[in-house]
Each structure stands twice: as structure tokens, then as C-alpha cells.
Amino acid sequence: MTHSSTPTLAVALIVKNEAKHLQACLETVQGWVDEIVILDSGSTDETESIARQFTDRFFVNTEWPGFGKQRQLAQQYVTADYVLWLDADERVTPELKEDILTAVKANKPNVAYKINRLSSAFGKFIKHSGWSPDWVVRLYKVNDMAYNDALVHESVSVPDGVQVAPLSGRLLHFTYDVLHQYNAKNVMYIKSWVDQREGKKKGSLSGAFFHGFFCFIRMYILKRGFLDGRHGLLLAMLSASVTFNRYADLWLRDYNKSNKE
Known part of the structure; x- marks a missing residue:
């Protein structure tokens, strides 16, 4: 773990066969994060070659334990102070980037951050239907918390006494085309x-x-x-x-x- 006056920030992803989306996702964080950690569960497409254009922190675990535990394993590879979780089909907007950097620089104790996703399905952004607003905890100090053990629909386990604060800017989420x-x-x-x-x-x-x-x-x-x-x-x-x-x-x-x- 890095200990310095300016906290460090990692982006972490778990992926499988995400060649279609991965480059566009990583381009939105390239150059302003300190570390990109990717844990693959057995891709057979070009996911690995695309990932390695952005990071050498690429790992593989094909013994699938469920989404929650796979994220826990990925977090073990993170060496930065903060981790920002993304899915390959998500994009960080410029407004969200600035708010993330401000939050990390402030380095407040006992605070995790939630982000409002705006999701697209079948070519259209969905602004109702229970899809928006869609607040998800995605940014926190690595030593403070982690994802739960859920096989699916996993979430970050936020300890008692930790405040969850909202970030400005949207996280764009491109779900299904067909x-x-x-x-x-x-x-x-x-x-x-x-x-x-x-x-x-x-x-x-x-x-x-x-x-x-x-x-x-x-x-x-x-x-x-x-x-x-x-x-x-x-x-x-x-x-x-x-x-x-x-x-x-x-x-x-x-x-x-x-x-x-």
C-alpha cells in the first residue's frame, strides 16, 4: 500500500469476453489513475490484448467463485489507496472524473462514495423504469471495505460508521444492444x-x-x-x-x- 501525501487511485474490473467494450471503458480513465487492475475469468476473445495496451496488472482466475468473491480477489491485487470499480460496459464522464479526483485528494476518513449510473438499453438511455436514478457504491479506500460474497447482484459491504456520499457526474452504462x-x-x-x-x-x-x-x-x-x-x-x-x-x-x-x- 502506498503511503504518501497524495492518495493513489486504482481502477479495478472483473471481465470475461469484453473485447467489444473494454477499450472504450479504459480510455475514459487512462492518464489520470495510478493503477488499472483487471481480473479475467477466462476470455476467449481479444480482451487480454486490449487490456495489456492499458496495464500490465492483468490477472486470470478461471475457477469462478461468483461475482462478489471474484471482486474480492481482484481487490487483493490493488496496491493503491483508493479503488474505483468499473464494469467494461461503463464510461466515466469528464464531470465524474473531476469529482472523483476531488474526493480522493480530500481523503476524508470513514467515507465511501456512490455514483449515479445512466444506463442505455437497446440503443436508448432509460430515464425511468426503476433504472434511474441508479446509485451504486464504487469508490472507497481499499483497506476499509470490500464487496460481499453474493454470487450475483453483489454490492459493497459498508461498515457501520462509514458515510456514503454522492459524487456529481454520471457513469454511463451501455447494457444491451440486441x-x-x-x-x-x-x-x-x-x-x-x-x-x-x-x-x-x-x-x-x-x-x-x-x-x-x-x-x-x-x-x-x-x-x-x-x-x-x-x-x-x-x-x-x-x-x-x-x-x-x-x-x-x-x-x-x-x-x-x-x-x-
Whole structure:
């Protein structure tokens, strides 16, 4: 760990087959961070060669432990005082860059920082539907905290007594261009979600239906997804389907297990 009058800043990413996005992401942090740490989980595209144009701090772990623990492992390679977490499909705006640098220079004790993401789906930025505002804790002192152990939808475990302060500027998030990307990604998320709850939470087919139905109502009506136009309707329907599949899979696992006993 570097100890100096000016705190150092690392950017950390976990990646797999991110050749499409990685260069554009790293270009937004190139030149103003002290370290870039990338942990790959087994890419078969040009991810590694692109990463090495920006950093020699490139590591590989193909024994996938889940998102939370993979981030914990990546953080072990960070030598800077602060870490800024990014995904390959995200971009740091100039306004956000300046606020990050100001926060690091201030070096306040017991403070972590959250960032407001603006996400694009299928070619359009989504400003409602429960997608915006989207505050995520992404900047903190390496010695103070880390991500939790969640297999999917992991988050930073913020200790008691640590204030979470907002940063100005947006983090742009480019999620899906076409539908098969959405479906492929959510197949993995559904499995991880069910793996995490199997044996701890009961599922039912009627529960799957109602969870899916209320997911649609929440996104499209309560979260004003209708203001996002046809994209809002599509996202609400897709999210309802994913939610239904989660609970249906949980029910099927319970059903199959009970029939074997």
C-alpha cells in the first residue's frame, strides 16, 4: 500500500469476453489513475490484448467463485489507496472524473462514495423504469471495505460508521444492444440467483406468476416505465419474464427434490 501525501487511485474490473467494450471503458480513465487492475475469468476473445495496451496488472482466475468473491480477489491485487470499480460496459464522464479526483485528494476518513449510473438499453438511455436514478457504491479506500460474497447482484459491504456520499457526474452504462445479449446474460443471473436461495427459500408456480406480474406493474406503472416509451414496455415485459423464471426454477428444484425423496 502506498503511503504518501497524495492518495493513489486504482481502477479495478472483473471481465470475461469484453473485447467489444473494454477499450472504450479504459480510455475514459487512462492518464489520470495510478493503477488499472483487471481480473479475467477466462476470455476467449481479444480482451487480454486490449487490456495489456492499458496495464500490465492483468490477472486470470478461471475457477469462478461468483461475482462478489471474484471482486474480492481482484481487490487483493490493488496496491493503491483508493479503488474505483468499473464494469467494461461503463464510461466515466469528464464531470465524474473531476469529482472523483476531488474526493480522493480530500481523503476524508470513514467515507465511501456512490455514483449515479445512466444506463442505455437497446440503443436508448432509460430515464425511468426503476433504472434511474441508479446509485451504486464504487469508490472507497481499499483497506476499509470490500464487496460481499453474493454470487450475483453483489454490492459493497459498508461498515457501520462509514458515510456514503454522492459524487456529481454520471457513469454511463451501455447494457444491451440486441435481445439475445439480454437473454444470454440473464440465463446466468437466473441460475446464480436460484443457486443462492435453493434450500433457503421455498418457491411455487403461483408465486412465480405473481412475482412476475408485480414486477411488470412496479416497473411500468409505479416506476413510470411508460415514460420510456416502447423501450419501457419492452424492459418491463422482459424483467417480468426473468422474475417469473427465477421463481419457477426455484419451484422446479423443490419439486424435483421432493419427488426423489
